[in-house]
Each structure stands twice: as structure tokens, then as C-alpha cells.
Amino acid sequence: MxxxxxxxxxxxxxxxxxxxxxxxxxxxxxxDLAGWVCVVDSLGDVPAGEVFTVRDGNIRIAGQPFGxxxxxxxxxxxxxxxxxxxxxxxxxxxxxQRVQAGDRLWPEAVECQLQAGRAGDLLGLGGAKIAGAxxxxxxxxxxxxxxxxxxPAGEWNCAEIxxxxxxxxxxxxxxxxxxxxxxxxxxxxxxxxxxxPVEFRNIWLTRLRRGI
Numbered sequence: 001m002x003x004x005x006x007x008x009x010x011x012x013x014x015x016x017x018x019x020x021x022x023x024x025x026x027x028x029x030x031x032d033l034a035g036w037v038c039v040v041d042s043l044g045d046v047p048a049g050e051v052f053t054v055r056d057g058n059i060r061i062a063g064q065p066f067g068x069x070x071x072x073x074x075x076x077x078x079x080x081x082x083x084x085x086x087x088x089x090x091x092x093x094x095x096x097q098r099v100q101a102g103d104r105l106w107p108e109a110v111e112c113q114l115q116a117g118r119a120g121d122l123l124g125l126g127g128a129k130i131a132g133a134x135x136x137x138x139x140x141x142x143x144x145x146x147x148x149x150x151x152p153a154g155e156w157n158c159a160e161i162x163x164x165x166x167x168x169x170x171x172x173x174x175x176x177x178x179x180x181x182x183x184x185x186x187x188x189x190x191x192x193x194x195x196x197p198v199e200f201r202n203i204w205l206t207r208l209r210r211g212i
Contacts, residue, residue, distance in 0.1 A: 027071060027189070028203040030057045039103045040067035040193070051193050059203075063091060063196040068107070070099055070190035078205040080161040080189060085199050086153040090116035092195030096125070097163055098187035109190065110182055112161055112170050113144075114198075119157065120144030120170050120177025130168075130180040144170075146177035156201070164208055 027035065031054065038048035044065040051062045052069045061069070082095055096109040108126035113119060124130045124140035133140035149172055151157050160171040169179040191200055 024204045024206055026204045028059060028200070030054075030201075033059070033069065035072050036069045037072055037103070038067065038069045039105070041065045041105055055199075057201065059191065059200040060087070061093065061191060061193045061198050061200070063093070063193055063198060065193070066105060067193045068096060068099075068190040069193075070096070070103075070188040074186050074188050075163075075205065075207075076186040077164045077208040078162075079208060080159075080163070080203075080205045082159050082161075082191075082203045083156050083201050084114060084159070085151075085156045086116070087197035087199060088153065089196055090150075090153040091198070092116070093198045094123070094192040094194065095159060095161065096188075096190035096192065097161060097168055098128070098182065098184040099190050100126070100184065100187055107190075108184075109187065110168055110180070110184075111192070112159060112178075114157075114159070114192075115195070116150065116153075117148075118144065119150050119159075120146060120172045120175075122168065122170065122178050122180050124182070128182060128184065130182045132180060142178060142180050144172075144177040146172070146175040149173045149175040149177075162208070 038052045040048045046065050053060045092115040094111040094114050096111050098110050100108040106126050108128045111123040113121035121144050122142040133142040162169045166181045170177050
């Protein structure tokens with residue numbers, strides 16, 4: 001069995017809750033944004049502290065201006081779990097993997113798209129190239145293949161993202177939506193502000209061993 005199908009099998013097993021007994025690393029403590037670095041458009045006049053907040057135990061991201069909040073440390077091989085819901089209209093956001101240093105508004109990273117109707121697409125941002133993706137003149141996009149599985153605005157969705165070496169795979173609400181390979185094997189994790197209000201909760205990762 002080739003590496004692609006072994007990787008897909010790993011993702012499906014993890015999405016069903018098989019963690020291999022590894023300890024979880026909580027990325028959000030439910031109280032404040034300790035452990036995160038917030039980045040917003042430097043040309044705007046809205047401070048990051050007004051874009052990224054904590055309300056009722058959830059991270060609230062305003063969606064405007066554009067930006068992201070990233071982990072203070074970088075990670076290599078892991079399974080990431082994150083839950084999100086739209087506040088009001090379902091709009092646009094994303095979860096970035098393998099974010100490289102520099103804190104640019106559009107960093108080099110692989111985005112798991114959360115845009116309504118497109119959750120599970122994979123995007124190569126900031127010059128990042130991913131296998132099987134096509135350029136739209138601005139970014140590289142690899143469309144999801146698992147079909148519609150998103151929940152209505154106001155309800156919680158779940159993303160499970162597995163990164164091992166140069167492989168990335170994404171499950172949305174238990175459905176394997178996408179896989180890709182790239183060239184970067186570690187980086188920051190980030191949550192995007194791009195659209196309208198969105199909340200995140202239950203953000204944690206499990207370290208994985210390379211060599212699937």
C-alpha cells in the first residue's frame with residue numbers, strides 16, 4: 001500500500017478518535033489568548049486586541065480587518081483538532097498549517113479553507129506550493145473531494161488536520177475532504193480573520209511519530 005493511502009487511513013482513524021494514547025497539547029485555555037501571537041493589516045487602524053478576543057470561553061474573531069492569530073511556537077508532526085461556528089451569516093475564515101516566520105499579512109502557509117461551502121479546500125498561501133493544486137493567479141488551490149458536510153451557521157463544525165512530514169490531510173465533521181504534499185515540514189498554526197465573525201473552541205493537538 002503506498003504512502004498516500006496509508007496516510008488517508010491514518011487520518012480516518014484519528015478522526016474517529018484513535019489517538020494512539022499520546023497526550024494532548026491544549027492550544028487554547030478557554031480564558032485568554034496566552035500562547036498566541038496576533039497579526040493584523042499594518043495599514044489599518046484597528047488594533048489586534050479588538051479583532052481577536054475571548055467571549056464566553058470561545059475565541060471570537062471579528063473577520064475584519066484581515067489577519068490571523070498564530071501559535072507562539074512551531075510544530076512538526078501532529079493531529080490538530082479545532083471546532084468553529086459562524087456568528088450570524090456564514091462567511092470566510094481558515095486554519096493555517098506550516099506557517100513560516102515573518103508575520104506577513106499573507107504568510108507562507110497551507111490553509112485549510114473554512115469558507116462557507118468550501119470547507120476542506122487546501123490553499124497554498126504566500127508562495128507555498130502544494131501538489132495537485134492549480135493557481136488562480138493569487139494562490140494555489142486544491143479543491144475538496146469529500147462533498148458537502150458543513151453544518152448551518154450557528155452550529156459547531158469540527159476540523160481534524162493531520163500533518164506528517166510533507167503530508168497534510170483534512171477531515172471536516174468526520175469526512176475526509178482533502179490531502180496534499182508540500183515542501184515544508186514544520187511551522188506555526190494559525191486561525192484567520194477574513195470575512196465575518198467566527199468563533200473557535202476546543203483547539204488542541206496530539207503529537208505524532210513520523211514514519212507511517
